[in-house]
Amino acid sequence: MGKDLIPPPKYIPSNAGIDRLLPAHLRDPKLMSALRVWRGLLPDDLFRAAVLGPKKAFAAFQRAQEGIDFSSVAQNQVLPHIHYSLGPKLIDDPREPQLKIMRVQNAFSNQLLLRQLQMIARQFVEFGLEFLIFKGAALAPTVYPHLSCRRVGDIDMLVREADFDRAAAHLKDLGWYPKSLHSASADSLTRLFRSGLSWAHTDHEFDLDLHLHINHHASWPGTDEIYWERTATYIVNGTTIRTLSLEDQLLQVCAHGLAQNFHPPVRWVLDAHWILQTADKTFDWDRLVANAERTHSSIIMTVALGYLRDVLEADIPPEVLTRLSRTPFDKTEIRALKSRLASERFSGRISAEWNRFRESRSDDSLLQALPHLPDYLRETAGAKSLLFGFWNIVMKLIGELESDRSKR
Numbered sequence: 001m002g003k004d005l006i007p008p009p010k011y012i013p014s015n016a017g018i019d020r021l022l023p024a025h026l027r028d029p030k031l032m033s034a035l036r037v038w039r040g041l042l043p044d045d046l047f048r049a050a051v052l053g054p055k056k057a058f059a060a061f062q063r064a065q066e067g068i069d070f071s072s073v074a075q076n077q078v079l080p081h082i083h084y085s086l087g088p089k090l091i092d093d094p095r096e097p098q099l100k101i102m103r104v105q106n107a108f109s110n111q112l113l114l115r116q117l118q119m120i121a122r123q124f125v126e127f128g129l130e131f132l133i134f135k136g137a138a139l140a141p142t143v144y145p146h147l148s149c150r151r152v153g154d155i156d157m158l159v160r161e162a163d164f165d166r167a168a169a170h171l172k173d174l175g176w177y178p179k180s181l182h183s184a185s186a187d188s189l190t191r192l193f194r195s196g197l198s199w200a201h202t203d204h205e206f207d208l209d210l211h212l213h214i215n216h217h218a219s220w221p222g223t224d225e226i227y228w229e230r231t232a233t234y235i236v237n238g239t240t241i242r243t244l245s246l247e248d249q250l251l252q253v254c255a256h257g258l259a260q261n262f263h264p265p266v267r268w269v270l271d272a273h274w275i276l277q278t279a280d281k282t283f284d285w286d287r288l289v290a291n292a293e294r295t296h297s298s299i300i301m302t303v304a305l306g307y308l309r310d311v312l313e314a315d316i317p318p319e320v321l322t323r324l325s326r327t328p329f330d331k332t333e334i335r336a337l338k339s340r341l342a343s344e345r346f347s348g349r350i351s352a353e354w355n356r357f358r359e360s361r362s363d364d365s366l367l368q369a370l371p372h373l374p375d376y377l378r379e380t381a382g383a384k385s386l387l388f389g390f391w392n393i394v395m396k397l398i399g400e401l402e403s404d405r406s407k408r
Contacts, residue, residue, distance in 0.1 A: 041074040041266055044311050050081040051273050051312055058089050077267040080106050081149040107148035110140055113206050117155050118239045127170050132158040134214060138243040142234045143274040154207040161212055176201045214252045217259055218295035247288045250275045254304035255297045276314050285320050298327035
């Protein structure tokens with residue numbers, strides 16, 4: 001059944017960069033397939049057209065132009081940046097007006113979002129709550145060459161674990177409401193292996209994701225405390241906003257971009273490129289490697305940084321890739337990685353949901369964890385019984401897979 005839900009990728013990705021980088025004991029066919037599945041969403045030349053020098057970028061655009069598809073969710077994450085980079089070279093291209101419209105829409109939408117961010121930031125400061133903004137709302141106005149290059153869909157805010165309930169209560173007082181089925185409490189979210197909770201507001205166009213953790217696959221208590229030790233700031237309409245350090249932004253962007261996602265955010269490639277372009281000699285590679293190992297992200301970072309080096313000519317120190325690729329992994333971590341990255345098939349989604357439940361009870365044996373499965377299903381699927389909980393998850397996953405196919 002699952003094999004029929006997702007069509008084969010339009011662009012067949014190769015293992016280039018993966019064979020060389022991963023040690024022999026990690027060259028398992030399923031793992032390698034999982035690590036490269038996102039590369040089937042669009043050709044490498046579209047990324048090259050967005051960020052390489054003028055001559056190389058235009059040559060890449062010419063090679064890729066026959067496959068440009070404005071209905072592609074993945075390509076629409078990259079096309080506005082191509083218009084910014086190539087500019088006058090596209091003046092005679094019939095697609096130039098549509099590309100320009102996309103950039104104008106990005107700029108307008110992002111300005112509205114930053115205005116909303118400024119308002120929320122002031123309210124949180126007045127309430128005495130510490131927070132960090134990360135992902136698009138921090139990257140678009142700081143590392144990208146122009147605000148129109150990167151569309152920002154929502155605001156991602158990290159708060160300390162001890163402040164999560166207070167922050168959630170504050171959002172409710174301000175008229176926000178949680179979009180999830182499960183309750184907005186830190187204990188519930190941690191138990192259910194969720195990194196955060198999405199909020200909406202009737203008077204605001206953009207959602208706000210309130211996070212306990214910057215990556216859902218590393219969401220055990222205390223994981224994110226280290227990110228508060230080294231932060232950066234930027235200005236939004238006169239308001240100072242705190243964000244992650246460049247090292248931590250790069251880790252988050254790559255780990256999130258290559259992790260399992262119903263609509264893979266291929267823009268992680270551009271995010272990571274511009275983070276590296278913004279970095280200077282003070283960039284702490286040791287911190288990046290240490291945090292990757294600590295959060296079980298070393299394989300992901302090996303592949304991500306290898307891709308950036310091989311395809312976009314990023315200046316990645318060879319010793320960094322060597323250290324990342326030599327991180328020891330046990331079989332449990334490998335299985336979890338396959339489940340997170342892998343499968344576009346229905347069976348893979350069921351497997352991933354089971355792994356989320358097991359990781360939510362990581363301190364328990366299987367026999368100790370099983371009695372908590374009905375609670376997990378009730379919270380995540382809004383079900384009153386084990387049977388209906390499982391059925392709701394099955395139907396939810398089928399719907400998401402079909403939606404994913406329709407948007408490709």
